Amino acid sequence: ELQFGLHDLPGSAHWFERSLHSPEHRCEGLMGLGRALRAMNRLAEAQQCFDQACQLQPHNAWARLGRAELRLAQNLNDPAGWDDYEARFQVDGLDVQTVARTVLQEFAPTLVWNQQPLWQGQRFPQGTLLIWKEQGDGDFFQFARFIPLLRSRVARVTLACRCSLRRLAASIPGVDLVVEPLGSGFPSLHFDAHIPLLSLARLAPAGLPPPPYLQALPREVKTWRRRWARLRGSKVGLVWAGQRLSNPEPRSLALQALAPLAEVPGIRFFSLQVGPDALQASWPPHGMELRDLQPQLFDWANTAAALMSLDLLICIDSGIAHLAGALGVPTWLLLHHDAGWRWQRHSSRSAWYPSLKLYRQERPGCWQA
Numbered sequence: 001e002l003q004f005g006l007h008d009l010p011g012s013a014h015w016f017e018r019s020l021h022s023p024e025h026r027c028e029g030l031m032g033l034g035r036a037l038r039a040m041n042r043l044a045e046a047q048q049c050f051d052q053a054c055q056l057q058p059h060n061a062w063a064r065l066g067r068a069e070l071r072l073a074q075n076l077n078d079p080a081g082w083d084d085y086e087a088r089f090q091v092d093g094l095d096v097q098t099v100a101r102t103v104l105q106e107f108a109p110t111l112v113w114n115q116q117p118l119w120q121g122q123r124f125p126q127g128t129l130l131i132w133k134e135q136g137d138g139d140f141f142q143f144a145r146f147i148p149l150l151r152s153r154v155a156r157v158t159l160a161c162r163c164s165l166r167r168l169a170a171s172i173p174g175v176d177l178v179v180e181p182l183g184s185g186f187p188s189l190h191f192d193a194h195i196p197l198l199s200l201a202r203l204a205p206a207g208l209p210p211p212p213y214l215q216a217l218p219r220e221v222k223t224w225r226r227r228w229a230r231l232r233g234s235k236v237g238l239v240w241a242g243q244r245l246s247n248p249e250p251r252s253l254a255l256q257a258l259a260p261l262a263e264v265p266g267i268r269f270f271s272l273q274v275g276p277d278a279l280q281a282s283w284p285p286h287g288m289e290l291r292d293l294q295p296q297l298f299d300w301a302n303t304a305a306a307l308m309s310l311d312l313l314i315c316i317d318s319g320i321a322h323l324a325g326a327l328g329v330p331t332w333l334l335l336h337h338d339a340g341w342r343w344q345r346h347s348s349r350s351a352w353y354p355s356l357k358l359y360r361q362e363r364p365g366c367w368q369a
Contacts, residue, residue: 009036009039009040009364010040012032012036013033013036013037013040016029016030016032016033016036017029017033019032020033026056027053027056027057027060027063030049030050030052030053030056030063031049031050031053031062031063031066033046033049034046034047034049034050034053034066034070035066037049038070038338039337039338039364041345041346043070043073043074043345046070047067047070047071050063050066050067050070051067053066053067054067061087061088061090061091062087062091064084064087065084065085065087065088065091067081067084068081068082068083068084068085068087069085069340069341070341071084072085072341072342073341073342073344073345074344074345076208076344076351076352077206077207079202082201082202083202085198085201085202086199086202088198089196096118096196096199097115097118099134099196100113100118100132100194100196101113103132103133103134103160104132104160104194106181107160107179107180107181107182109188110179110182110187110188110189111130111160111179111188111189111191112188112189112190116130116191116192116193116194117193117194118193118194118195119193119194119195119203120203121150121153121203122153123153123154124153124154124155124192124193125154125155126155127154127155127156127192127193128154128155128156128157128158128190128191128192129154129156129157129158129191129192129193129194129195130158130159130160130191130193130194130195131147131157131158131159131160131194131195131196131197131200132159132160132161132194132195132196132197133159133160133161133162133165133197134196134197134198135198136243136319137162137164137165137300137319137322137323138318138319138320138321138322138323139197139198139322140161140165140169140197141214141319141322141323141325141326142322142325142326142342142352143197143198143200143201144169144172144197144213144214144326145208145209145211145213145326146200146201146203146204146209147159147172147173147174147175147200148172148173148174148209148213149200149204149205149209150174150200150203150204151173151174156176156177157174157175157176157177158175158176158177158178158179158189158191159172159175159177159178159179160178160179160180161178161179161180162180162181163180163181163299164299164300165180165299165300166178166180166299167217167299167300167301168214168216168299168300168301168304171214171215171216171217171301172213172214173213177189208351208352210354211325211326211327211328211353211354211355212326212327212328213326214304214323214326214327215304215327216301216304216305216307216308216327217301217304217305220301220302220305221305221308221309223305224305224306224308224309225309227309228268228309231268232266232268233266233267233268234266234267234268234311234312235268235270235309235310235311235312236261236267236268236269236270236310236311236312236313236314237269237270237271237272237293237306237307237310237312237313237314237315238255238258238261238269238270238271238272238273238290238313238314238315239271239272239273239313239314239315239316239318239320239321240252240253240254240255240257240258240273240277240280240315240316241253241254241273241275241277241316241318242316242317242318242319243275243318250336250337250338250364250365251316251317251318251336252277252316253316253334253367254280255273255277255280255281255283255284255285256280256285257367257368258285258288258314259285259286259288261285261288261314262284262285262286262287262288263287267289268289268291269284269288269289269290269291270290270291270293270306270310271290271291271292271293271294272293272294272297272303272306272307272313272315272320273294274294274297278292278294281294293306300323303320303323304323304327307320307323307324307327307329308327308329310329311330312330312331312332313329313330313331313332314331314332314334315331315332315333315334316333316334316335316336317333317334317335317336317339317340317343321333321356322353324353324355324356325350325352325353325355325356326353328354328355329355330355331353331355331356331357332356332357332359333350333356333357333358333359334359334361334367335358335359335360335361336361336364337360337361337362337363337364337365338364339360343358348360
C-alpha cells in the first residue's frame with residue numbers, strides 16, 4: 001500500500017503478488033494487485049484479479065466495487081457493472097436504506113423518513129419518487145442526465161440536494177420539486193419511494209443522453225457576457241485544484257504549473273478556482289493576466305452562467321469539469337495518471353461529454369508534458 005501511494009506501481013504489484021500465497025490474505029491481495037495493474041493500464045489482468053476476489057468472497061463489497069469500476073471503464077453499458085456498482089453502499093457495512101435514512105435526516109422535518117422502499121424502476125402512476133443526491137457535486141452533474149429518461153414512470157419527482165445546487169437542479173427536465181435542507185416550520189412533503197441519484201443509471205435504457213441537459217439561467221449569462229464585452233482575445237477559465245481528499249492530492253496541481261499558458265498571445269484568463277487554493281490567483285505566473293472570479297461565484301447556477309460566457313475551460317478532474325460537460329462548454333481536462341473509471345482509459349474523448357478533450361498524465365505525478 002505504501003509503494004502504491006508513492007507511485008511505485010511495479011513494486012506495489014510485486015508485494016501484492018507475494019501476499020497471494022497466504023490463503024488468509026488472498027482476497028485482499030487480489031484486490032490490491034488489481035488496483036496496481038489498473039493503474040499500469042493492464043486492464044485485462046486487473047479484471048481477472050477482481051473476478052477471482054469476487055469468486056473467493058462473493059459478498060465482499062470492495063471486491064464488487066472494484067470489479068464494477070473496471071467493467072464500466074471499459075463499457076458504460078455493462079448491466080453487470082451497474083449491478084456491482086450498487087455495492088458502494090455496503091463498503092462500510094451499511095445498506096442503502098441506512099444511508100438513505102442518514103442522508104434524509106439533513107432534510108427533516110420537510111422530508112419524513114418512514115422506511116419508504118427503494119425504487120426498482122417500476123411504474124408509479126400515482127406516486128411521488130424522491131431522488132436524493134449522493135457523493136460529490138460532480139457526480140450530481142454527471143448523473144442528472146438520467147432523470148428525464150425515467151420521469152414517465154412516476155407521477156411526480158422530488159429531488160433532494162444541497163442549497164448550492166438548488167437553482168441549477170430546477171433546470172433539469174422532469175424535476176417537479178427541488179428540496180434543500182431547511183429549518184423547522186415548513187410543511188412535510190410526502191414521497192412513496194426513493195432512489196439515490198447514481199442508481200438511476202442501472203434502471204435507464206442503454207446509452208448516454210447527450211448534453212446539454214443542464215441549463216444556465218439566460219439572464220445571468222447575459223450579465224456575465226456584458227462584463228467581458230469590451231475585452232479582446234479569447235476568454236479561458238482555469239481551475240487547478242480539487243478538494244483535498246487525500247495527501248498528496250493526485251488530481252490537483254499548482255497554478256504555477258500552468259505558467260506555459262501565459263506564453264500564448266491573445267488570451268484572457270479567468271480563475272474559477274474556489275476554496276483555499278483560490279489564494280494562488282493573487283500570484284499568477286509571470287505574464288499571465290488572470291481575473292479572480294471566486295468572490296462572484298456564490299452557487300453552481302451562477303458558475304454555470306460564468307462558464308457559458310467563456311470560450312474554453314482548462315481544468316483538473318473536479319465538479320466544474322462535469323458541470324462544463326453537462327452544459328456543453330468546450331473544456332480541456334487535465335487527468336492524473338490513475339484517473340477514475342468514469343474517464344475510461346486511453347481515449348482523448350469522453351463518452352459522457354463530447355465537448356471535453358482529455359489530456360492524460362504519462363507518468364504519475366508528472367504534469368509538465
